[in-house]
Each structure stands twice: as C-alpha cells, then as structure tokens.
Amino acid sequence: MADVDADDSPALPADPDPVREALIEWYETDHREFPWRRTEDPYEILVSEVMSQQTQLGRVVPAWEDFLDRWPAVTDLAAADRGDVVAFWSDHSLGYNNRAKYLHEAATQVETEYDGEFPRTPDELSELMGVGPYTANAVASFAFNAGDAVVDTNVKRVLHRAFAEIHNADDPDYETVANALMPAGESRIWNNAIMELGGVACGKKPRCDEAGCPWREWCHAYQTGDFTAPDVPTQPSFEGSRRQFRGRIVRALSNHDELTLDELGPKIRVDYSPDGENGREWLEGLLTDLADDGLLDVEESDDRTVAKLSE
CATH class of the missing domain: 1.10.340.30 (Hypothetical protein; domain 2)
Structure with missing residues (x-):
C-alpha cells in the first residue's frame, strides 16, 4: 500500500504524533508476554x-x-x-x-x-x-518490520471507538486511517501495540481506566460514553458440529493405518448406527469433505469403504 499522509485523513487528530507516542509508550511499559x-x-x-x-x-x-x-x-x-x-x-x-x-x-x-x-x-x-x-x-x-498497518476485528473496534469520523461513517475506510496513523517504518511495534490495545483495553467490554488506555483524552467513545462498535460474528458452536467430528475422524485415523466405515463410526460418536440418521451416509459426507481438503484418502470397493490419512 502506498504511504498515506496523515493530513489527508480527516479522522485523525490534527497532530497525530502524541497519539502515536502514547500508544507505543503504553505498550512498551507493559504488555502480555507471548x-x-x-x-x-x-x-x-x-x-x-x-x-x-x-x-x-x-x-x-x-x-x-x-x-x-x-x-x-x-x-x-x-x-x-x-x-x-x-x-x-x-x-x-x-x-x-x-x-x-x-x-x-x-x-x-x-x-x-x-x-x-x-x-x-x-x-x-x-x-x-x-x-x-x-x-x-x-x-x-x-x-x-516491512508491513502495512494490520486491520483485524480488534483494530477496527479501536478505530471505530476512537475517531468520530470512523464512528459516524456509513462505510468507514479502516485501512486508510490505520495506515495514516501508523508511524512510517514502524509496523512491528505499531501493529503489536494497537492489537494489544484492542485485546486488553478496548475489547467488547471496554476497560479504559482499568487498563490505563493511552487514548482516553482523544477517544470519541470515552468522551461521549458511546462504546458501540462493529458487530463481531458469533463463532458457531463447536460441540456437535461438523468441525468436531472431522477432528475426531483425523484423530482416530492417526492411530490406525486404515478403518472401514463401521470401524470408524463408533470411534467418533457413541450413537453411530450404520443405517441410522448418524450412520454410513452421514459419515461418508464427512469423509468426502476431508478427502476434498486433501487430508485423507477414501477407497471404495463392492462391499466396503476404507479411509486412511493422506501421505
């Protein structure tokens, strides 16, 4: 992405340097250790x-x-x-x-x-x-240290709350604002810092004072009390999902060279019944998905279907 002049972004303070310095100092003083x-x-x-x-x-x-x-x-x-x-x-x-x-x-x-x-x-x-x-x-x-500004869900939340022009825009240009705000040539520390801000201080439930948010004096949300933010997609339930059973299939096959449908079925769910609702047809659908992803091989003959992990 081409460099963006902060003066070209009306969503930023007239002098963005104190905003930048405050965030970096906050991050360098204390942050989660990964x-x-x-x-x-x-x-x-x-x-x-x-x-x-x-x-x-x-x-x-x-x-x-x-x-x-x-x-x-x-x-x-x-x-x-x-x-x-x-x-x-x-x-x-x-x-x-x-x-x-x-x-x-x-x-x-x-x-x-x-x-x-x-x-x-x-x-x-x-x-x-x-x-x-x-x-x-x-x-x-x-x-x-050679990237653009990272824009993930947390960063969008921070920008949406911090800057009135982003908050009030119908279709906010997060990437332009994020790149205008990031100090040139400092993507490593800047992206770590703003992601930390979104993860620690500006989560769905903000912790502005408790986390010592460094942007409180500039923040639109902090000044107005309006902490609305873009909706975050709800993660589908894992329990009972296709993802859960796909994972169980891979784990079962990792302990065996190969398994037939009726050998594999009971290993991934206790209510497996060959001709039932959660039977061979259901299991074959999961195996087809995994085979399409290149994760396992399925071999069919006249009387049986065998699955094994891809090599």
Missing part, C-alpha cells in the same frame, strides 16, 4: 499466526512450543509427513485441520521456490499456500 513476540523468525511467526486464527491465545502457546520442538525450522516442516502434521493439529485441538495442510505446503514452497529464505513483503508472502492478506501483512510486520 513467546512469538520475542522472535523475529518468519517461520516461527507464521506458525503462530496460523495457529491463532479463531483459537484462544492461551491454547496456542503450548501448541506453538510443541510444534517448534518437533519441527524447529521450515526445512524440518517441509520434510515432514503431512499426515503427521495434520495429526498434531488435531491432537492439539487447533481446529480447521486444512490449516495444517496449508502450513505444510507453505513450508514446502519456501524450500523449493525460495531456496529456504522467506519472502519479505506482504505481496510476496501472499503467494504462499493458505497465507491471506492479513497473515502476510502480520508476518511482514513482525518478522521484517
């Missing part, structure tokens, strides 16, 4: 970003550490068996097992297409399998 904030290794940061998608950070920390113990460098992950990576993902309840597949393929790309050296810009990083604009920008920022 292990990936202590590294600039793009591989380690990519793993943390992929794991953190729709997963609570407290659960990510031990999984991230275990993952790097097993595959400490991108070379190790690229050489790993994909089935082992998917099984690890499922065993650690990280959800959406196709992210494990994409992470493995991205590591292979780094090895084969980039000679083991990570690309450094958001556009280049977006060429890696499963790496979307947000993740590419986060890796570019935190590994290379």
